Amino acid sequence: MTDDLTRLQTERDRPGFEDLDMRPTLALVELMNDDDATVASAVRSVSKEIATAVDAVASRLAHGGRLIYIGAGTAGRVAALDAVECAPTFGVPREMVTAVVAGGVDAFTNPSEGDEDDPDAAVAALTALGVTAADAVVSISASGRTPYALAGARYARSVGALAVGIACNSGAELSAEVDIAIETPVGPEFIAGSTRLKSGTAQKLVCNTLSTLVMVRLGRTYGGWMVGVQANNDKLRARARRILVEAGGISDAEAARLLAEAGGDTRIALVMSLAGVSATDAVVRLEAAGGRVRDAVRGV
DSSP, X not given: OHHHHHTSGGGOOOTTOTTXXXXXXXXXXXXXXXXXXXXXXXXXXTHHHHHHHHHHHHHHHHXXXXXXXXXXXXXXXXXXXXXXXXXXXXXXXXXXXXXXXXXXXXXXXXXXXXXXXXXXXXXXXXXXXXXXXXXXXXXXXXXXOOHHHHHHHHHHHHTTOEEEEEESSTTOGGGGGSSEEXXXXXXXXXXXXXXXXXXXXXXXXXXXXXXXXXHHHTTOOBTTBOTTOBOOSHHHHHHHHHHHHHHHOOOHHHHHHHHHHTTXXXXXXXXXXXXXXXXXXXXXXHXXXXXXXXXXHHTO
């Protein structure tokens, strides 16, 4: 097992860091920041793979499927953070994007790292969700060898679901178990083996990109505006009005009026503004367009 770990870049120590704990704090901050700055390029290096995953996942969701993340430890918590934000940001059903984390909900505040070694638990969790060929399952593991993530990927493929893997080492075992492999080789961590650092950042960037662009492909945005935002507090109501002002070219007062007529639904209000139709007609247009604002405005 030790030999297996030493072959992973994310587990290696950093030459020249032997006196790290003795260096000045400012120097450490700058050194760590320099290290973090390399993550974006690692993610950029797999742009094609991420784009392929975006289109494949969007296709599944467009036909009623779900995006289901699965992971253990930091990877699972990063996935859950991304999943839980999709409903309020894009106005999609909460079940459309979800996350399965080794150890369940308790693992967020009481990490139980031993759960990552339980492949049966991963299969049980996905079985409980009723994963089918309509869904997309994204397994996440920094090492690319976590039993929980591997089992999730294998189960996904066994039922015909799209299987995507996100790992932070090249030639990851996980990559051989999925339909689309995304490997972001971030190299040794600032603190050897602490994959909550660069690996966790890379995972967050990939998940952000994947879920956001899937929603763009599904028409859950209009331009660069989050028109599916659920305006259920003062900040979000102000944001919804600002979106209407900027995207619709109308006054704040007009935006507030349209939002009220639209029952607080930003997409309905925007279609009302851009197409010059009533709230009822805007709803009909959106339903006919599969929720895509741009198509609804065009009357497609």
